[in-house]
Amino acid sequence: MYRKLIAPINIQWELTPDCNYKCIHCYNAWRKDNINILNTDINYMAITEEIIKCHILHVTLTGGEPMLVYQNVKPCINKLVDNGIEVSLNTNASLINESNSAELKQLGISSVLVSLTSGIEETCNSITQNKNAWEMTLRGIKALCSQNLKVSVNMVITSLNIKDIYKTASLLKDLPIETFAATKAATPYSYHDFDKYRINRKQLEYVFDELLRVNHDFGIKVSTLEFYPYCAFSNQQHFEKFGRRICSAGKTEIAISYDGKIKACPHSTHVYGHYLEGITKAWNKMDILRNESFIPEKCSKCKYVLQCEGGCKEEAYVASGTYTLPDPFAQFDQHIEFEAKSRHKTSQLSSYEISSHLNVREENETHSLIYVSAFDWILADKLLVNLLKEQTHLSESNLCKLYDISKEEASIILRKLLSKNIIKRGTKNEQSR
Structure with a gap:
């Protein structure tokens, strides 16, 4: 659902x-x-x-x-x-x-x-x-x-x-x-x-x-x-x-x-x-x-x-005349495998700049919607929301400490945030604050 x-x-x-x-x-x-x-x-x-x-x-x-x-x-x-x-x-x-x-x-x-x-x-x-x-x-x-x-x-x-x-x-x-x-x-x-x-x-x-x-x-x-x-x-x-x-x-x-x-x-x-x-x-x-x-x-x-x-x-x-049939452009003889490719790869940067244009809407007691544009938004828990609101930069180490997770797991979160323009690449010398 x-x-x-x-x-x-x-x-x-x-x-x-x-x-x-x-x-x-x-x-x-x-x-x-x-x-x-x-x-x-x-x-x-x-x-x-x-x-x-x-x-x-x-x-x-x-x-x-x-x-x-x-x-x-x-x-x-x-x-x-x-x-x-x-x-x-x-x-x-x-x-x-x-x-x-x-x-x-x-x-x-x-x-x-x-x-x-x-x-x-x-x-x-x-x-x-x-x-x-x-x-x-x-x-x-x-x-x-x-x-x-x-x-x-x-x-x-x-x-x-x-x-x-x-x-x-x-x-x-x-x-x-x-x-x-x-x-x-x-x-x-x-x-x-x-x-x-x-x-x-x-x-x-x-x-x-x-x-x-x-x-x-x-x-x-x-x-x-x-x-x-x-x-x-x-x-x-x-x-x-x-x-x-x-x-x-x-x-x-x-x-x-x-x-x-x-x-x-x-x-x-x-x-x-x-x-x-x-x-x-x-x-x-x-x-x-x-x-x-x-x-x-x-x-x-x-x-x-x-x-x-x-x-x-x-x-x-x-x-x-019904919503329960497929779109006429569906072609069921098509068996192409669509690979899950990430368009946004994290690099060796020490930190990423957090967008200054975040709009946050509370959805419930545990999650809020972080909005950048009509196509760039995510649902996030309050821990991440508060971190993004309090900091100007974000790093793997921030996320590892916040959630007690590995660097690989933190990298997945960073890629998602990059794909939604919530963070952007800074320079190698920038440090999280």
């Missing part, structure tokens, strides 16, 4: 369903051409206060296009940041300019993820159904980069733009982009003729190969933003770079939709509550997502079942 946290770590907050693009692949089931709620009375501050009350650590502002309601939510961003909550932004960047990008920086936005459908102008404008999309999005990306914000770019991949991955990355290679991602389009609930746009397993391998080529040729960090079943990977290199993920829906993350409804995943139509009833109440109802109830029978004997759980539950539901 997945260890239950007292609250989500991250909330995907869909500020509005409105968007100035009409992307063919948009997964939002509620998206209709006639939706317009810009002038309705949404109590953004009440949602903000509920988020703060529940000790959420990270909020991602999404939409629709969140910049359409930017003026309405500026006080909310300010209040979230003032309460120690990390805030990031997902946007198509079409409404970003020099003025509001500087303001986003000043407000404390930690990072921005920009959706760019293609580096080819005609394709980009066609997919978004906006004749100026390519020009506006690129202008917005450049404005964000000019403020030294952490900017990543994601392509949502369909049959319409799968050949554009390398070209799109080449357009960005001279900009200070943190990460370039290419992610297969999630199947929209509201689109019953999506087969002509959906990519298959072989095409997914092509996406991974293109991302590796981008990384090799341009030195850009690459990623894919969706979770795939382990058996969707055909080789070790793809898995090491783009696998080893778990689905965070209902485990570490929830979504609040534009109308205040609470879901486990932004892709889902299943509602667990409303912010007026409280985030905690909805979170408790999501226990079914944490107790292995939806593990497919066909996956039950797989050695990776507790990590993979049969892939994306929403993709399974769209394809079959």
Whole structure:
């Protein structure tokens, strides 16, 4: 069973369903051409206060296009940041300019993820159904980069733009982009003729190969933003770079939709509550997502079942009408052995510098959550938490003394802390304090 946290770590907050693009692949089931709620009375501050009350650590502002309601939510961003909550932004960047990008920086936005459908102008404008999309999005990306914000770019991949991955990355290679991602389009609930746009397993391998080529040729960090079943990977290199993920829906993350409804995943139509009833109440109802109830029978004997759980539950539901069948990208004839390789090796340093950006949330009497970012966090006992809070550096000898363990056992803990950016390598001459 997945260890239950007292609250989500991250909330995907869909500020509005409105968007100035009409992307063919948009997964939002509620998206209709006639939706317009810009002038309705949404109590953004009440949602903000509920988020703060529940000790959420990270909020991602999404939409629709969140910049359409930017003026309405500026006080909310300010209040979230003032309460120690990390805030990031997902946007198509079409409404970003020099003025509001500087303001986003000043407000404390930690990072921005920009959706760019293609580096080819005609394709980009066609997919978004906006004749100026390519020009506006690129202008917005450049404005964000000019403020030294952490900017990543994601392509949502369909049959319409799968050949554009390398070209799109080449357009960005001279900009200070943190990460370039290419992610297969999630199947929209509201689109019953999506087969002509959906990519298959072989095409997914092509996406991974293109991302590796981008990384090799341009030195850009690459990623894919969706979770795939382990058996969707055909080789070790793809898995090491783009696998080893778990689905965070209902485990570490929830979504609040534009109308205040609470879901486990932004892709889902299943509602667990409303912010007026409280985030905690909805979170408790999501226990079914944490107790292995939806593990497919066909996956039950797989050695990776507790990590993979049969892939994306929403993709399974769209394809079959049930959460208990595997993700359509699962391929059961795949018998690759995924070796447990550590990407972070300890060295002969006498000590490691402890991050100055740790945020600690108490989970129970014995354990707390140590948070650095939405992807970098661990649960730790109070002994380790107190040590990290009291010291500026950490060494093997600190851990050996704290737990009465061997150097080999202490090294395992150090590798885990390194992998989560809780500590970082210093110099050989640095000594623990």
